[in-house]
Amino acid sequence: MPEITRLSDCSDWIELDFVERQRTPEFAMRLGIQMHVAGLSLSNTISILERLGVERSRTAVHNWVQKADLQPEGGASPNQVALDETVIRINDQQYWLYAAIDPETNTFLHIRLFSTYTTGLTEIFLSELREKHDVETAVFLVDDAQWLQTALDRHGLDCRYERHGNRNAVERLFREIKRRTSSFSNTFSHVEPTTAESWLQALAVWWNRCQS
Secondary structure, eight states: OHHHHHHHHHTTTSOOTTOOSOOSOHHHHHHHHHHHHTTOOHHHHHHHHHHTTOOOOHHHHHHHHHHHOOOOOOOOOOSEEEEEEEEEEETTEEEEEEEEEETTTTEEEEEEEESSOOHHHHHHHHHHHHHHSOOTTOEEEEOSOHHHHHHHHHTTOEEEEOSSGGGHHHHHHHHHHHHHHHTTGGGGSSOOHHHHHHHHHHHHHHHHHHHO
């Protein structure tokens, strides 16, 4: 069917190296992963797959997303980095989602989920970011969160306070994340924080692909 080929081509960026047994057609696995990280609930995702003649459980689709281990690509050299964090709820507990955004391309550079926010955790985030991207000469745009500014100073990175302007890029993407997670509020119920983080990182990869 031409429709299936077209949908499969749109998701060919998803690697399936984790597959051990070929029980499901690759196009269906890629499509299932793509639909779920794009915001469809597991129930709606398997309903669409059923229309294409592929019957799989909610658990199967959930496991595909987790095993794919999607991460934003490295190798960027941004002029500016919008850095911020926001609260994500998992099982009625608060966690902090850290994100670094390239405001010029409107893409995620790095994203992590932590149980709290501290200067030390911010430094871990920055260390990981520096391993993935060339940000040594970038200007980091932050709000008035002292732990962000202190961590940047300790890493010798250029920091500029900015309430609006290019720093709004990270606020817009945080709103998009919350819009997608709120559309199926049970996504982060009865899951481990690592599971939620994996889904959020996969969402970041999907978002970046949409911007290219």
